[in-house]
Amino acid sequence: MTVPTVRRMKFGFAAHPDANRYFADGSIVFSHLVAILSAIFPPGEDIFVRSVRRYVDVIDDPDLKKRVTGFIGQEKTHGLQHRELNEQLAAMGYPTAWFEYLLGSTERMEKFLDKQYPSPDRLRRLRHFFLGFTVAAEHFTAVWAENILKRPEVQAMMYDPEIRNLLNWHALEELEHKSVVFDVYRAIGVPESTRIRWMRFAQNCGIPILVLFTWLSIATTDVEGRRQPFRILKETVQMLRNPMWKGFYSDMRPFNKRDFHPDQIDTTELVARWQQELFGTAGQLAGHVR
Numbered sequence: 294m295t296v297p298t299v300r301r302m303k304f305g306f307a308a309h310p311d312a313n314r315y316f317a318d319g320s321i322v323f324s325h326l327v328a329i330l331s332a333i334f335p336p337g338e339d340i341f342v343r344s345v346r347r348y349v350d351v352i353d354d355p356d357l358k359k360r361v362t363g364f365i366g367q368e369k370t371h372g373l374q375h376r377e378l379n380e381q382l383a384a385m386g387y388p389t390a391w392f393e394y395l396l397g398s399t400e401r402m403e404k405f406l407d408k409q410y411p412s413p414d415r416l417r418r419l420r421h422f423f424l425g426f427t428v429a430a431e432h433f434t435a436v437w438a439e440n441i442l443k444r445p446e447v448q449a450m451m452y453d454p455e456i457r458n459l460l461n462w463h464a465l466e467e468l469e470h471k472s473v474v475f476d477v478y479r480a481i482g483v484p485e486s487t488r489i490r491w492m493r494f495a496q497n498c499g500i501p502i503l504v505l506f507t508w509l510s511i512a513t514t515d516v517e518g519r520r521q522p523f524r525i526l527k528e529t530v531q532m533l534r535n536p537m538w539k540g541f542y543s544d545m546r547p548f549n550k551r552d553f554h555p556d557q558i559d560t561t562e563l564v565a566r567w568q569q570e571l572f573g574t575a576g577q578l579a580g581h582v583r
Contacts, residue, residue: 294356297363297470300572301583302374302462304455306381314385318450321518322528323535325510326503327456328382332392334463335372335379336400341430342368343403344423345477347413357476364473367466374459388514392506421483428478429491429548432555433499435471436544437537438464439560442567444536458578465567472555485551492548500538504529 317323342365352358379389403423410416441447441464451457478488511518511525518525547553571578 294360296359297367299363299366299370302370302581303583304374304377304459304581306377306455313452316453316456320528321511321515322507322525323532325507326532328387328389329392329506329510331375331378331382332389333396334375336393336397338368338372339400341427344427345474347420348477348481351413352480354480357480360473361477364470367470371463378459386514388510421487424478424483425487425491427474428488429495431471431474432548433495434467435555436541438467440537440539442563446536461571462578465564465571468560468564475555489549492545496542496545
């Protein structure tokens with residue numbers, strides 16, 4: 294198994310604020326959705342890191358330990374870069390800070406419990422709960438990442454080049470480490486039923502929750518959006534038909550099988566192509582690596 298490469302990135306969000314607030318295909322709804330996803334990524338990545346880091350000392354496989362280290366490095370870097378983007382999105386009027394704070398509330402609870410009960414053998418069900426959530430979420434984001442990288446029409450929807458650069462880099466690294474948490478989950482011996490229940494929740498509730506948060510974001514911060522309810526409804530339907538979500542549910546379905554493994558979905562060629570396209574000698578992001 295390949296160890297995920299940790300790339301220290303620098304994007305020019307502060308230097309290149311977007312004058313067009315609706316940077317995603319000119320759509321109010323799609324732009325708010327992308328802003329919400331960016332807002333929840335930093336605290337979400339932190340949850341993923343904490344759920345895996347608890348088990349580093351009990352993993353016997355040295356190769357898996359190295360992959361976990363790479364996974365943690367990539368996820369921490371994702372959080373840092375999305376926080377910089379979130380500052381620009383906040384300046385453009387998106388409520389990124391509120392959504393990040395809402396999800397970040399779990400950190401305070403987890404840190405308290407980790408301090409009180411440092412052994413991973415304590416509070417096993419709760420910790421397995423977070424690990425199962427992370428496994429399902431990693432598959433969810435891997436499917437999302439594959440759609441972003443393999444569909445040129447999705448690339449064309451991102452008017453802001455730096456936001457497109459960040460999403461492409463993030464999507465690539467999600468595919469690079471897509472099986473790490475799953476392998477930790479299996480190594481720890483958590484019941485398969487836990488991850489399957491989480492995936493059923495993600496399949497049934499993930500996109501409806503994102504739509505609800507999108508409407509909430511528009512209702513509370515976007516005067517132009519509030520004045521155009523029929524446009525919002527039309528753009529919501531268009532967003533749900535967006536090629537970014539094409540085949541989403543069918544691609545997540547194999548996860549519900551007890552013998553599933555993320556590497557059964559072969560993205561080797563897609564990853565190799567985008568590694569070269571982004572970080573090759575003349576790669577699009579070669580100048581973004583610090």
